[in-house]
Amino acid sequence: MPDDRFSLESFELYQVARQFRRNVYRIIRALPPEEKFCLASQMRRAAISVTNNIAEGHGRWHYVENRRMCRISRGSIEEVIDDLNICLDEAYALENVIQELKTEACALIKRINSYIAYLVKTKQGGEP
Secondary structure, eight states: OOOGGGSSGGGGHHHHHHHHHHHHHHHHTTSSSGTTTTTHHHHHHHHHHHHHHHHHHHHHOOHHHHHHHHHHHHHHHHHHHHHHHHHHTTTTTOOOHHHHHHHHHHHHHHHHHHHHHHHHHTTTTSSO
């Protein structure tokens, strides 16, 4: 039986990012029909990019590549924050709901920054 301690599903950063993506999807489902192919599509791509890049970096097993994928994921979170600002500006969702999700986004960015710092410090997956 494979060792689950190192699986993607047991990776805490990935679990937190998945929850963030699910929460973004809740906002997407509440968008008006005229945003179905514009803002909704953009938000979906950015939210998916967050978890996709964390997953890809996790699978690379080299700290330099993992770090690069985490930086891309971090950029995608910033995209989502901008999209949330659009939702706020256009009154597509309640302000407290948007602010809560933006707070979650900032916390996820901090987690990614900590993980990047850990990768740099330990050179996990680097050459011996």
